[in-house]
Amino acid sequence: MRLLLALALLAFPASAAKKAQLPPTAQQLLVELFLTTPTADLPPERVEEFLAVDPAGLPSEMREGCLAKKEELRAFKKISDGRRKPPVRRVDLPSPSEKDCQALEGERGVGIMRMAGFASLEETEVQFITEQTQCTECEMMVEFTLQKVVVKPSKKARKKGETPKVYYFLHPKDPLWNLVAVYRTGKQNAFGTNFFGLGHPTCRLK
Structure with a gap:
C-alpha cells in the first residue's frame, strides 16, 4: 500500500510542489x-x-489523523532543533507572539494530542517547569513541545459557573521530562533551585 502511494506521488515531485500547491488528489495521497x-x-x-x-x-475520516501527525512531526523538529541550541535559549530574544503559542480547543484537541503520542501533565507540574526553566508558558510552547488544550463548558454549564478546563501535554522525548520526573518524586527541593546538573535547557538564568 505504501509503495503504491509513493509511486503515485512521483507524478507530483517535491520541487514542483514548492512552487504551487498540490492538487487535492495529490494532497490526499500525501496524507495517506x-x-x-x-x-x-x-x-x-x-x-x-x-x-x-x-x-x-x-x-x-483523515482530518484528525493528519492533525495528530503534524503535532508529532513538529514536536520531533523542536526536539531536534533544541539539541543544537545553547543551554540558555532565549537570552535577548523578544517574547514570542500569541500566534506562536495558540492552544488547541475542545475534546477533539485532547484526542489529537493523545493520538500524536503526547503524555499529559498536571497544571502544578507545568508551573514547576516554568519556575525552573525561567520560561513563560508561551515560551515553553515555542522552545519545547508543551501543548495546551482548552475545553470550554457548554452554555448550560457556564450558567452554573463552570469554567474552561485546561489540559497540558508534552512529547515523551522532550528534555523537560527530567524536571517532571523530579517533581513527581516529591524531591523538587532536594537540589535547590538550579537544575543544570540534570542537563535540561532553560530560557534564561535566574
Missing part, C-alpha cells in the same frame, strides 16, 4: 502516505508539503 508510514521511514523531502496541507480539504 504519512498516516500509513512509520515516522522514521517518512520521506524528509516531503515533510514541509505535508505540514502545509489544510486538513479542512481532506475527507473527514
Whole structure:
C-alpha cells in the first residue's frame, strides 16, 4: 500500500510542489502516505508539503489523523532543533507572539494530542517547569513541545459557573521530562533551585 502511494506521488515531485500547491488528489495521497508510514521511514523531502496541507480539504475520516501527525512531526523538529541550541535559549530574544503559542480547543484537541503520542501533565507540574526553566508558558510552547488544550463548558454549564478546563501535554522525548520526573518524586527541593546538573535547557538564568 505504501509503495503504491509513493509511486503515485512521483507524478507530483517535491520541487514542483514548492512552487504551487498540490492538487487535492495529490494532497490526499500525501496524507495517506504519512498516516500509513512509520515516522522514521517518512520521506524528509516531503515533510514541509505535508505540514502545509489544510486538513479542512481532506475527507473527514483523515482530518484528525493528519492533525495528530503534524503535532508529532513538529514536536520531533523542536526536539531536534533544541539539541543544537545553547543551554540558555532565549537570552535577548523578544517574547514570542500569541500566534506562536495558540492552544488547541475542545475534546477533539485532547484526542489529537493523545493520538500524536503526547503524555499529559498536571497544571502544578507545568508551573514547576516554568519556575525552573525561567520560561513563560508561551515560551515553553515555542522552545519545547508543551501543548495546551482548552475545553470550554457548554452554555448550560457556564450558567452554573463552570469554567474552561485546561489540559497540558508534552512529547515523551522532550528534555523537560527530567524536571517532571523530579517533581513527581516529591524531591523538587532536594537540589535547590538550579537544575543544570540534570542537563535540561532553560530560557534564561535566574
